Amino acid sequence: xxxxxxxxxxxxxxxxxxxxxxxxxxxxxxxxxxxxxxxxxxxxxxxxxxxxxxxxxxxxxxxxxxxxxxxxxxxxxxxxxxxxxxxxxxxxxxxxxxxxxxxxxxxxxxxxxxxxxxxxxxxxxxxxxxxxxxxxxxxxxxxxxxxxxxxxxxxxxxxxxxxxxxxxxxxxxxxxxxxxxxxxxxxxxxxxxxxxxxxxxxxxxxxxxxxxxxxxxxxxxxxxxxxxxxxxxxxxxxxxxxxxxxxxxxxxxxxxxxxxxxxxxxxxxxxxxxxxxxxxxxxxxxxxxxxxxxxxxxxxxxxxxxxxxxxxxxxxxxxxxxxxxxxxxxxxxxxxxxxxxxxxxxxxxxxxxxxxxxxxxxxxxxxxxxxxxxxxxxxxxxxxxxxxxxxxxxxxxxxxxxxxxxxxxxxxxxxxxxxxxxxxxxxxxxx
Amino acid sequence: xxxxxxxxxxxxxxxxxxxxxxxxxxxxxxxxxxxxxxxxxxxxxxxxxxxxxxxxxxxxxxxxxxxxxxxxxxxxxxxxxxxxxxxxxxxxxxxxxxxxxxxxxxxxxxxxxxxxxxxxxxxxxxxxxxxxxxxxxxxxxxxxxxxxxxxxxxxxxxxxxxxxxxxxxxxxxxxxxxxxxxxxxxxxxxxxxxxxxxxxxxxxxxxxxxxxxxxxxxxxxxxxxxxxxxxxxxxxxxxxxxxxxxxxxxxxxxxxxxxxxxxxxxxxxxxxxxxxxxxxxxxxxxxxxxxxxxxxxxxxxxxxxxxxxxxxxxxxxxxxxxxxxxxxxxxxxxxxxxxxxxxxxxxxxxxxxxxxxxxxxxxxxxxxxxxxxxxxxxxxxxxxxxxxxxxxxxxxxxxxxxxxxxxxxxxxxxxxxxxxxxxxxxxxxxx
Numbered sequence: 111x112x113x114x115x116x117x118x119x120x121x122x123x124x125x126x127x128x129x130x131x132x133x134x135x136x137x138x139x140x141x142x143x144x145x146x147x148x149x150x151x152x153x154x155x156x157x158x159x160x161x162x163x164x165x166x167x168x169x170x171x172x173x174x175x176x177x178x179x180x181x182x183x184x185x186x187x188x189x190x191x192x193x194x195x196x197x198x199x200x201x202x203x204x205x206x207x208x209x210x211x212x213x214x215x216x217x218x219x220x221x222x223x224x225x226x227x228x229x230x231x232x233x234x235x236x237x238x239x240x241x242x243x244x245x246x247x248x249x250x251x252x253x254x255x256x257x258x259x260x261x262x263x264x265x266x267x268x269x270x271x272x273x274x275x276x277x278x279x280x281x282x283x284x285x286x287x288x289x290x291x292x293x294x295x296x297x298x299x300x301x302x303x304x305x306x307x308x309x310x311x312x313x314x315x316x317x318x319x320x321x322x323x324x325x326x327x328x329x330x331x332x333x334x335x336x337x338x339x340x341x342x343x344x345x346x347x348x349x350x351x352x353x354x355x356x357x358x359x360x361x362x363x364x365x366x367x368x369x370x371x372x373x374x375x376x377x378x379x380x381x382x383x384x385x386x387x388x389x390x391x392x393x394x395x396x397x398x399x400x401x402x403x404x405x406x407x408x409x410x411x412x413x414x415x416x417x418x419x420x421x422x423x424x425x426x427x428x429x430x431x432x433x434x435x436x437x438x439x440x441x442x443x444x445x446x447x448x449x450x451x452x453x454x455x456x457x458x459x460x461x462x463x464x465x466x467x468x469x470x471x472x473x474x475x476x477x478x479x480x481x482x483x484x485x486x487x488x489x490x491x492x493x494x495x496x497x498x499x500x501x502x503x504x505x506x507x508x509x510x511x512x513x514x515x516x517x518x519x520x521x522x523x524x525x526x527x528x529x530x531x532x533x534x535x536x537x538x539x540x541x
Numbered sequence: 542x543x544x545x546x547x548x549x550x551x552x553x554x555x556x557x558x559x560x561x562x563x564x565x566x567x568x569x570x571x572x573x574x575x576x577x578x579x580x581x582x583x584x585x586x587x588x589x590x591x592x593x594x595x596x597x598x599x600x601x602x603x604x605x606x607x608x609x610x611x612x613x614x615x616x617x618x619x620x621x622x623x624x625x626x627x628x629x630x631x632x633x634x635x636x637x638x639x640x641x642x643x644x645x646x647x648x649x650x651x652x653x654x655x656x657x658x659x660x661x662x663x664x665x666x667x668x669x670x671x672x673x674x675x676x677x678x679x680x681x682x683x684x685x686x687x688x689x690x691x692x693x694x695x696x697x698x699x700x701x702x703x704x705x706x707x708x709x710x711x712x713x714x715x716x717x718x719x720x721x722x723x724x725x726x727x728x729x730x731x732x733x734x735x736x737x738x739x740x741x742x743x744x745x746x747x748x749x750x751x752x753x754x755x756x757x758x759x760x761x762x763x764x765x766x767x768x769x770x771x772x773x774x775x776x777x778x779x780x781x782x783x784x785x786x787x788x789x790x791x792x793x794x795x796x797x798x799x800x801x802x803x804x805x806x807x808x809x810x811x812x813x814x815x816x817x818x819x820x821x822x823x824x825x826x827x828x829x830x831x832x833x834x835x836x837x838x839x840x841x842x843x844x845x846x847x848x849x850x851x852x853x854x855x856x857x858x859x860x861x862x863x864x865x866x867x868x869x870x871x872x873x874x875x876x877x878x879x880x881x882x883x884x885x886x887x888x889x890x891x892x893x894x895x896x897x898x899x900x901x902x903x904x905x906x907x908x909x910x911x912x913x914x915x916x917x918x919x920x921x922x923x924x925x926x927x928x929x930x931x932x933x934x935x936x937x938x939x940x941x942x943x944x945x946x947x948x949x950x951x952x953x954x955x956x957x958x959x960x961x962x963x964x965x966x967x968x969x970x971x972x
Contacts, residue, residue, distance in 0.1 A: 242673075243715050248801060269799045270740040275730050279801035280711040280808065284674050284893045285766055294767035296890030299706050299838060309701040313838045313889075335716055335810065336725035336970070362890065368700045370679060370710035371802020377711065378890040379766065407730060407744045458744075459727030459793065459809040460970075462715045539767070539891075 119150030124527020235384035315538030430510030550581030555958020666815035861941030
């Protein structure tokens with residue numbers, strides 16, 4: 111992979127020339143949300159670039175679609191399909207390459223650079239997509255098993271359906287927020303004494319506020335009501351990926367979730383990273399997921415073996431005193447179900463996927479003590495302290511804590527990463 | 542209530558002058574979706590009416606919002622809030638009244654009538670709202686109890702949380718369709734032999750395709766992330782109501798639903814009636830719901846006693862031979878939780894409700910054998926035949942069956958009803 115002429119792109123930057131993730135930005139001088147890509151610490155304003163007509167000249171598949179980058183979400187661009195995303199990413203890589211054969215487009219055009227190449231601190235990122243429906247799966251086998259042991263013991267940790275289908279539930283799209291959005295500790299019904307009979311709930315701020323480390327997948331190509339997406343076609347329906355923190359209030363969830371599943375324990379907020387890493391950018395990092403020995407139904411059988419991605423994942427917890435501890439390090443290969451399997455299953459009965467719909471992988475955990483994707487697991491159900499720097503400990507989140515999750519693949523200088531997926535906890539408001 | 546000068550409004554019409562429900566229509570000569578109200582068998586085109594400027598002259602709160610009726614959904618109108626809905630409804634009632642004091646607006650303006658008053662058969666109805674999130678509650682006590690007995694026996698029929706909070710789950714908004722849309726029988730994973738161990742699913746068309754008779758509630762006024770809606774304010778957040786048939790595939794649901802709730806068993810289709818009955822139109826039909834003897838948390842306590850509506854509900858099943866049987870008759874008062882309670886609970890932790898969000902009541906059943914809101918209950922878990930006219934029987938739906946649900950209140954000539962909420966079953970497509 112060539113290097114870029116854009117200044118200050120360090121070896122560790124998640125936004126190397128090998129990446130080119132897409133997002134939505136605003137600036138002080140142009141408050142209209144519009145599309146951009148991230149390169150090093152800069153955002154490249156795609157509206158400015160396509161206004162100059164050079165982008166559509168080089169990326170012929172964009173012809174007639176000049177306006178997609180002037181819109182406040184990436185949905186219109188996503189809807190153009192993967193061949194278009196592929197061409198546009200390649201053209202942008204070419205324009206930004208140190209050895210570009212089109213230096214006039216941007217490299218030597220200082221005036222356009224001034225307008226289109228916006229340094230960190232001068233732009234704000236927003237939710238990249240208008241999200242119709244959000245579905246959260248449960249494909250992190252080690253997470254599902256560990257949580258199952260806590261609730262039902264090792265013999266019945268996983269339900270009989272777990273290895274036959276990618277279990278998932280419908281989430282709440284209205285509370286999906288972009289990295290940096292403050293997270294208000296939710297108030298909810300909780301059992302202060304879970305052993306007392308009869309059960310008597312109280313209404314109080316959650317005492318077991320947790321995180322869930324997930325990979326999110328955005329849908330590009332829709333299917334019609336009453337039709338399904340075959341597993342062979344599913345990859346063509348994917349736009350790209352983000353990091354996802356599905357904040358969870360375990361005490362609210364425990365009391366409410368029977369028999370219809372999680373509700374207020376989950377719907378108060380989910381944070382995503384602002385830059386959508388295109389499906390093509392992750393292709394070089396394919397690997398095997400967790401082996402599923404159960405014979406699968408035909409509609410879930412995949413022809414390729416490497417259906418997961420080996421993205422290095424980390425969770426940082428920063429206390430209000432400013433001490434940061436990396437409390438978990440794992441990989442996104444710890445999934446038993448692939449996104450194509452999730453898409454094939456989700457649409458099997460004819461459910462329409464729409465451009466911009468978000469699928470969450472479910473919490474991703476490894477098997478080791480410091481490889482867990484939730485505090486619930488790290489603290490063994492809230493029974494054990496998680497050690498932090500600065501002599502501090504946690505079982506669940508305190509007000510003032512900031513959690514950041516990171517995902518990155520590739521060698522220094524060629525990193526493909528997701529950038530920030532951060533949220534800080536603010537104290538609950540009680541009416 | 543006065544009568545209307547609009548011709549042919551029969552005593553039995555659900556769309557009397559006392560109703561004035563809002564919807565979205567298209568016509569052959571103007572295929573652009575736009576707002577209308579229903580009166581008798583006519584649609585009154587509100588775009589045409591507001592183009593004539595008379596509507597905004599009479600409804601002063603519409604000033605500056607002339608375009609709300611030219612849009613393809615009612616969201617912009619709904620977002621204006623209940624005082625505006627109330628005034629617009631009153632003005633339309635006045636214009637359409639036989640004794641109108643503004644006969645020039647429409648009654649005597651044959652040219653505008655020709656344009657704006659569109660007879661049945663000349664217009665098509667569409668989804669009235671752009672639905673961000675769909676939440677389905679479980680407030681039908683008799684349904685929850687009857688289904689609980691089937692699954693867990695009478696002692697544990699209801700979970701301990703049931704009387705403390707309105708249990709609900711996030712549904713799928715992408716598959717909500719308007720009355721008349723064909724319903725494709727879903728394919729899914731089912732256990733053909735549920736007693737065999739280990740469990741071995743097959744992929745096949747659902748054999749237990751069912752209906753759920755529900756009342757749907759559309760949100761008008763949004764709340765911000767991190768804030769909640771108090772129960773006193775909740776009524777002001779409601780736009781209006783529709784009939785809702787939440788089609789369900791019981792065999793898919795039974796196998797998939799542990800531990801995270803219903804998924805493919807529900808997300809293939811939900812049908813709503815096309816006309817939104819405004820909250821104000823249902824006010825005269827308030828009544829008590831099912832008594833909840835459990836002491837409630839403060840945020841769920843209501844000051845008024847009549848928190849349910851006494852809407853007469855009916856389910857018709859029409860076979861492919863054309864024989865129609867009314868298989869159920871019940872009332873929407875059979876709910877233990879009110880919509881204000883659902884809204885207060887849903888937003889308690891700070892979850893944002895958006896204009897156009899849909900809340901389902903959950904299946905509404907009475908206690909008698911012919912008062913059930915689902916075939917699962919009528920057939921006692923699929924064990925007993927439901928008798929139909931024409932010597933036919935059902936336990937679940939057959940291909941070619943048409944199900945219509947109806948809801949109506951009020952005296953002849955002053956009916957407030959919902960009109961059609963109909964869907965016909967088409968055979969599954971297997972890849």
